Amino acid sequence: MKRIFILLLALLFVGAWAGQKMLQDSGYALIAYGQTSIQMSIWVFLALSIVTFLLLHWGINLLNRSLQSGARFRLWNRGRSLKVAHNKTLKGLIALSEGNWWKAQRLLSQSAEKNEIPLVNYLAAARAAQEQGEEETCDELLQKARNSTPEAEIIVGISQAQIQLSRGQLEPCLATLLNLRKRAPKNSYVMKLLREVYIQLDDWKALSQLIPELRRAKALKQEKLLQTEQLCYKKILELSISQTLAASNEDKRKALGESWHSMPGQLIKDDILARHYTDLLVSIGAEEKAEGVIKDLLKRKWDEQLVNLYGRLKGANPKKQLDTARGWLKDYPLSPDLLLTLGRLSQRNQHWGKAVTYFEQSLEQDPRAETLSELARLLQHLGETDRTLKLMEKNLTLVGGGLPALPLPEKGAKLAAPAEQQQQQQ
Template sequence: MRRVFILLLAALLIGALLSLGLQYDTGYIRISLGNYLIETNFWVGVLLILVVTLVVQFILVAARRLRSGSGLVSTWLNQSAERRARRRTTQGLLALAEGNWPRARKLLEASAGKADTPLINYLAAAQCAFECNDHDAVDDLLRKAFESTPGSDLAVGITQAQLQIAGHRYEQALATLVRLRKQAPHHPFVLKLLRTVYEALEDWKELSALIPELRKRDLVNAGELQALERKTWHNLLQRAADDIHRQDKASRDLGPLVLLWDELPGSMRRDEFTIHEYARHLSLLGDEAQAETLLRKVLRNHWSDELVNLYGRIEGEKPDEQLLVAERWLQDRPNNPELLLALGRLSLRNELWGKAREYFETSLRLKRNNETIAELARLNAHMGHEEESNKMLLQSMLKDSGLPNLPMPKA
């Protein structure tokens, strides 16, 4: 109320002064512009000058507010631009879903500046550029995505890695993912992408170090993880064996292969397929005695047809003792065709021809097996039963050929 009173008092005072001023003849104002002449009373001129000054001041303030983004007009313009950006973003995402990559990229990139979430626009536009095989544009759009939103380096990096993997640029993807893992060591999706890259690059050593983390985070189901772990260690064993094979035969050092076996996790050292691979490599590299010892220990507590088949192929230090060990297993498994096949081979190694033939025939009666047929046919041929051997091989070949049942001429 006090402020209103002061304003009213000031207005009355100014009005009184103006009224007194107008009673006197204060002259006039004359303005000449070319052929035009303007004359007016002094007080009217002052009033006009005041009005013009206020109008100019209003225009300057309005222009300044418009330029700084404030005011009703600028607000309306910004809202209009944002609505247009949202509409174009929606159209761009629809085009992306429809597979219209060029249109989607154009709409998404053009509306990114005014979009509510420019990061989404740029990432989606990068996907479109990738589908158009414009890899330079992909990198540029990902850079813009990173610059548009603080704290988006992980999201942008993951998208970049995914596009690099999809484009089979595995080395670049590996560099991206290693950088991301330093920022987020336990990020689930980064770990899963690393698994994909290591597998594609056949970097089995790094993959073997990653597998415990995948298991700990429960990122791969149990069956798939076991297959991945088996594949990884089998490849590492194969590479170690290949390196030893390239050495001079007289001075081969099996140390790296044995050391690698010692590094295997317990689950793999109990896995029959991995045991089979390791024993097979030992045998091929000339250390059949160590392979036989390993297989004997394993088969004593864990039976496996695959392992007993390999056991029959390996020559231990004492073939007679090896045969006796296998015959003790036969007491518990008298009708196991794989064990009988192995016993036949071990009998051959001990030059027990009749016993070997009996084992092969018994195995063949229990299960028709091409290995057993081949062993029996070879033995019969060397024992002078060539006709029987040839007949057996011919019958086996015809049975496995899938030939139709057709009439044949009589002999």
């Protein structure tokens, strides 16, 4: 309040002073331009100058505010468009997660150009189009994604490879992934996709070259990586035989041995691969070679199935083979598979009595149709017919397992004559 009062006093003072000066001397101002001149008092000139200044100042402020209002409107309009695009993108992603592919594609495509990151919209819309089977639309959306963000070529390429893989387009997918490998050689996800493509293409040699890189990049968990290695080298071993179908068993054995010894050192000690190698040796008749592999495996880890297989092999020296199996009996005296194997090896060495004893002990430990068949066959050839019949009767459930429950006659009942059967039917 005091400030206003002081300001009014100052204005009154200035006004009184100016009025006094105007009465004392009005002065004059002359403005001339060409043949035209304008003359006025100095005080009128000052008043016009002040008014002109104020008008110009007001006009400039008005123009500036008009320009600012236009900018504000544009900013408001852009913000509104971004908000609408954001809402559509959010609804589109929700529809995508719910499997509403048509709605997701429509919303994501519509909001892509007005979104700050159109790449996300185009990639998600491409997936929705792929799920609907619209492959051309999907490819167009992927191209738009590539054009909208050229620096995101790796992301777009990975999405394209995933879609090609889902379509079963293995060769184009492989080309896409190999191109990505050149651009991003350390990208672990590209390696994982390459692994899947190589498996589906049965390109085991390429996969074997990729496995060390998968290990260095830690692209797979250790268990998954081991399974991949085992699958890969199993197939490589099988291919070494299948590629020499017309060759002799000796040539197949050599090819198989070369493939086996060319594997990484730690895999030769892998039990699963060694067992598969053994099965392949047996399949081409290289049982003598398989015998040595089985013995090495059993030294590392006891395996009932391998023991069973050992008894089926025809080794180079049946007596030494039997002695080897007898040595295992000290540590595994109740193993049914070892007892079965000892029976077979005793029979191979024509030790008939010992073979019968081992078969009976194995059958006692674990009644199995396989053991029963071996024992019955041997007894039959030894002329033990009654003993064979008693054995089969006692273990009939092993032979006829899985039969339905049906009524049976009492023991000792005689078969009815044909005439009596007809009367019963009538």
